[in-house]
Amino acid sequence: MSHHWPGILVVALLACLLFSTAIQAQDFREGYVITNNGDSITGLVSYSAGNKNLARCTFKATRKSDVVYYSPAEVESYGFVGDKKFISVQHSDEAIPEEKVFVRVFAEGPLNLFRYGDLYLIRKDIITVVPVPFSLWISQSPPI
Secondary structure: HHHHHHHHHHHHHHHHHHHHHHHHOOEEEEEEEOOOOOOOOEEEOOOOOOHHHHEEEEEEEEOOOOOOOEEEEEEEEEEEOOOOEEEEEEOOOOOOOEEEEEEEEEEEEOEEEEEOOOOOEEEEOOOEEEOOOOOOOOOOOOOO
């Protein structure tokens, strides 16, 4: 039995190395996290394509710091300096499986526009899912 230990040790070391390399290969950019009590933490946030940023926020205080993962229940919002912003929202729409999720902010004001995956959401007092048309033509002048 003892002759299997060197092989197991090599496999474990390779797994650790691959995991470490995968974490380092992430695209971390200058960003921030706003905690549920309103504190702002600046650092580096993983800039992911697709819907990965909707499930969790991957944060590092510095390039050499350990990664910290935040769920939508743990923080109010997060974002990238001069770029995307995500907020944590509570909802009751059956099209979204989780109770609290991160949504990407497109516009904030009296009427807010968010996106969650392929769904667009509007919030004035409550969040409403807006069906996305295949195309929509908006013009300020009448067609010729």
